[in-house]
Amino acid sequence: LGTAARLYTEEDPLVILSSSSLKPSVINSSSAWLVQFFSSWCGHCIQYSSTWKALAQDVKDWQQAVSVAVLDCAQEENFDICKEFSIKFYPTFRYFRAHSPDTDRGTPYRGADREIQSVRQLMVNILQNHTKLDRPDHCPPLEPYSSVELLPLLGQRSDHYTAIIIEEPDSYVGREVILDLLQYSGVEVKRALSSDLPLLDALKITTFPSVYLLHPNTTHTHLHVQKRLRFFFSSLLRTLPGVQRRLKSGSSSTSEGQMGALPDKQSTEPWRDFDRSKVYAADLESALHYLLRVELATHNTLEGEELKIFKDFVTLVAKLYPGGGSVVKLMETLSDWLLSLPLPRIPYQAVLDLVDNKMRISGVFLGAELRWVGCQGSRAGLRGYPCSLWTLFHVLTVQHDATPTALENTGLEGEAAPVLQVMRRYIRTFFGCEECGRHFEQAAAVSMEKVQDREGQILWLWNQHNMVNYRLAGSLSDDPLFPKAPWPSPSLCSSCHEEKNGVHVWNHGNVLFFLRQHYGASNMSPKYSL
Ligand code: FAD
Incomplete structure (x- = not known):
C-alpha cells in the first residue's frame, strides 16, 4: 500500500x-x-x-x-x-x-x-474493570471516595492541590477529569457522589458536577467554572499555579521537530510580569529583531525567489503592523529601499547596514536586543522567537481584516489569503526550524488554498496553530510554565467552548470575535516596548 x-x-x-x-x-x-x-x-x-x-x-x-x-x-x-x-x-x-x-x-x-x-x-x-492489584500502573483510583475519607483532608497542609469532583453516580465527568490530569503533577483529582449527604452538607454543594478545591496551604473553596463541562474542569485544574505537565521521560525523539535552543540572554534577564490576555509590542519588535538580524543574516545574499519572499514579507509588515511607530517607519524605509533597487541580488549585509546605521541617523530604530514579555520562557531556549513569530502573524491576519485595503498596489492584493501565503513562503524558505517548516508546509498544502476570505484567514491560522499545540503537548519544547493546550483557554474565552454529544467543540463565531479583539490593535500593550 x-x-x-x-x-x-x-x-x-x-x-x-x-x-x-x-x-x-x-x-x-x-x-x-x-x-x-x-x-x-x-x-x-x-x-x-x-x-x-x-x-x-x-x-x-x-x-x-x-x-x-x-x-x-x-x-x-x-x-x-x-x-x-x-x-x-x-x-x-x-x-x-x-x-x-x-x-x-x-x-x-x-x-x-x-x-x-x-x-x-x-x-x-x-x-x-481492574482490581486494585492489576490496575494499570499509572491509573489513579476511579472509584468514588466517601465523606469519611475526604472530610479529614479539609484544612490539612499538603504539597499539592486536591480537587474533589462531586457528581451524580452515572456521570463520567469526574473519572474523565481524573484521567485528563494523569500527566500533570501538583494536583490530585478525586471523585465523590451526589448521594453522599454529609459531604454535600459540609461543602455546601447543591449543583452537580461541582469541583471543590483544597489548596496546599490548607484553604479550601468551591472552584468556580463558567460551564460545568469536562473541558472547563480539566483546563482550570491544569492551569493552577504550580501544576505542571510531566515531560515525556527520556524524550529524545526529534520527530516532533524540536526547536533548537536559541542563543539569547533570557536566562540572565529579570522576569517581566505580564498579562496573558494582552499582546505585547515588545514581543513583536523582538520577533523582527531576531528575524532581521539573526535568522535572515545567515543568508549571505538574497536573490531570485528568496529576495521576492523577503520583499513581500517586509511589505506585509510595513502595511499591516498596527499603530504606526518606529517599526512601521523602519519597515517602510526598508520596503522602499528594496523596491527602488534594480538589483537581481543583494548582499544581506546591506540590509543589516540599513537596519543598524541608516535607521539610527533618521532616529528610526528597532530594539537592539531581544526582550520577550508574553513570550518569555521559564528557561533559555523555550518560547521566545517561535512564540513571537506566531504572534506576529496572528496580529497580521487580524489587521488585514480590519484594514482590507491596506495591501492595495503592493502586488499582494490579488491573493485570497496574502498573510498566510507570505507566512508560508517565509517559513518554508527562512524559518530556522526545518522540521517545523516541513510540518507547516504539509498543512498548508492540504488546506491553505481553500481559504477564501479574511475571516477564513484568521481562523485558518488559529486552527493550524492549535494543531501544532496538540502535537507538541508534553514534548521537549513544551514549557512547563506555559503548557501547550487548545487556545484560547476557557478562562480567556469561555464562550469559545461548547460540548456536542459529549465532545468538546469550538464555537467558531465566538473564536473569531475573540481573535479580532485579542490580536487587535487596541489590545496591544506598549509595556517594555521601545
Ligand atoms: P506558541 O505555540 O509559540 O504560541 C505563542 C502564543 O500564541 C501563546 O502564548 C498564546 O498566547 C498564543 N496562541 C497559542 N495558540 C494559539 C492559537 N491556536 N491561535 C492563536 N494564538 C495562539 N515546534 C516544534 O517543536 N515542532 C514543530 O513542528 C513546530 N512547528 C512550528 C511551526 C510554525 C509556523 C511556528 C511559528 C512554530 C513552530 N514550532 C514548532 C514552535 C512551537 O509551535 C512554539 O512556537 C514554541 O514551542 C514556543 O511555544 P509557546 O509555548 O511559546 O507557544
Missing part, C-alpha cells in the same frame, strides 16, 4: 501496531489497550477513521492508563497476526486489560454505538 492509501500516519495521536509490535505492546503491559483492527480497503473503516482519530486526540493524555491503537489487517505483513487473533470483520474492536497474559487475544467490544463519547466511557469502564 502506498502512503496515500494509509488511513493512519505517525502524525496521528495513536499507536500504529503491526504483526511484530502487537503482542509486545498489549501483552503484560502496564496500561490497558483499545485496539481497532481495520482494513484499509473497507469503506466503513475509511469513514470511521476520522472519529477514531478524534477519539485518540480526546484521550491522548490517558495513554499511560489506556492506549488507543490501530492495526491494518490489509497489510500483507499483518495477515498472519490478524488470523491468529481471529479478526474476521472490519473494524473489530478489542480491548486488553493491563498485565494481561500471553494467551489473551483481547475482549471484543460489540457496542453498536461507536461514537466518541460511548467509546470513551467504555475506556473508563475497562479501567474500572
